[in-house]
Amino acid sequence: MLGGLFGRSERDPDDAESDGEQRSRPGGEQRLRTDGGATASASAGTDASILTRLRRSEFVESIPFWGPPAVLVGIFVYGAVAWNLVISLIGWDGLGQPEYTDFSLAAYEQLLVDPSFTSAFWNTLILLLVFTVLSLAVGLLLAILIDRGIRFENTFRTIYLLPMSLSFVVTAIFWAWMYNPRIGLINTALRGVGLDVLTTAWLSNPDVKLFAIIFALMWQFSGYCMVVYLAGLRAIPRDQYEAARIDGASTLRVYLRVIIPQLGASTMSAAVVLMVFALKAFDFLFVLFGVNPGQSADILSVMMYRVAFDRLQWSYGAAVATVLFAMALSVIGPYLYAQYRRGEL
Numbered sequence: 328m329l330g331g332l333f334g335r336s337e338r339d340p341d342d343a344e345s346d347g348e349q350r351s352r353p354g355g356e357q358r359l360r361t362d363g364g365a366t367a368s369a370s371a372g373t374d375a376s377i378l379t380r381l382r383r384s385e386f387v388e389s390i391p392f393w394g395p396p397a398v399l400v401g402i403f404v405y406g407a408v409a410w411n412l413v414i415s416l417i418g419w420d421g422l423g424q425p426e427y428t429d430f431s432l433a434a435y436e437q438l439l440v441d442p443s444f445t446s447a448f449w450n451t452l453i454l455l456l457v458f459t460v461l462s463l464a465v466g467l468l469l470a471i472l473i474d475r476g477i478r479f480e481n482t483f484r485t486i487y488l489l490p491m492s493l494s495f496v497v498t499a500i501f502w503a504w505m506y507n508p509r510i511g512l513i514n515t516a517l518r519g520v521g522l523d524v525l526t527t528a529w530l531s532n533p534d535v536k537l538f539a540i541i542f543a544l545m546w547q548f549s550g551y552c553m554v555v556y557l558a559g560l561r562a563i564p565r566d567q568y569e570a571a572r573i574d575g576a577s578t579l580r581v582y583l584r585v586i587i588p589q590l591g592a593s594t595m596s597a598a599v600v601l602m603v604f605a606l607k608a609f610d611f612l613f614v615l616f617g618v619n620p621g622q623s624a625d626i627l628s629v630m631m632y633r634v635a636f637d638r639l640q641w642s643y644g645a646a647v648a649t650v651l652f653a654m655a656l657s658v659i660g661p662y663l664y665a666q667y668r669r670g671e672l
Contacts, residue, residue: 415645434646466552495610533623559593
């Protein structure tokens with residue numbers, strides 16, 4: 328009676344439990360399982376929330392931006408590399424349809440006994456190392472001179488960097504004239520100062536041909552090294568220079584002991600770019616010599632073109648290309664690993 332006066336009444340506990348159960352499920356259509364399992368509706372709701380979060384994730388939302396380029400690179404770069412490897416194993420001459428049935432390492436076995444491959448491999452390695460070291464050294468020297476506040480700094484920086492903007496074809500034509508044994512600037516200058524004994528046919532003499540190529544490439548890329556090193560020098564606080572001078576260190580010792588050790592990142596970045604361009608020097612040599620630069624100046628990229636397209640030995644050319652690709656990986660791999668260790672990748 329009191330419950331009726333105050334609008335409340337005592338209810339059976341079982342009825343309250345039943346009502347709570349009805350409220351816990353939409354529409355009261357399904358009951359909770361008594362064995363501790365989830366209902367079908369709860370599981371569906373969880374799946375829906377996971378799919379919603381996945382659709383709204385940064386990874387999925389960014390797919391339209393990186394997805395198409397990734398597909399194109401996967402097909403036309405890594406797919407081509409994989410197909411090149413397959414071609415090197417099937418003995419195809421480039422004519423007719425390749426038959427992917429008989430795989431062998433005959434092309435790679437031929438590389439081991441081919442003297443032209445041996446000379447091209449060592450020439451490529453010498454070009455890679457000597458060109459990179461000399462370009463880094465000249466670029467560092469130019470960067471230090473410009474960093475010391477010389478007059479017309481912007482003018483000199485532009486002059487040194489200008490050769491980098493030229494293509495290998497233009498550079499090759501320019502140096503073909505410079506190295507001309509009769510009217511070339513180098514021999515003419517040597518004759519003018521009475522050093523006729525040093526004149527030679529720079530692009531015909533097998534003793535100096537490779538080093539003439541290295542010098543021309545160094546002229547083109549030392550300006551790039553200068554810019555990279557100059558950026559690194561400008562990032563070093565000037566207080567370090569002053570502190571070293573106060574301690575009585577000479578200018579040479581300041582650079583050798585304090586400044587240059589801090590340019591490791593700049594050196595690695597510039598070295599990787601230089602070595603990649605050294606492996607891609609095909610254009611330069613092709614303009615100068617065609618497909619036959621001679622054993623003293625032959626490199627792997629020119630040899631690959633010669634055996635594949637001039638002699639139609641496509642499997643052998645693909646094997647040379649695979650070796651060249653492995654050399655490129657040996658250059659890029661350590662750089663990417665170093666970036667990964669520094670958290671920049």
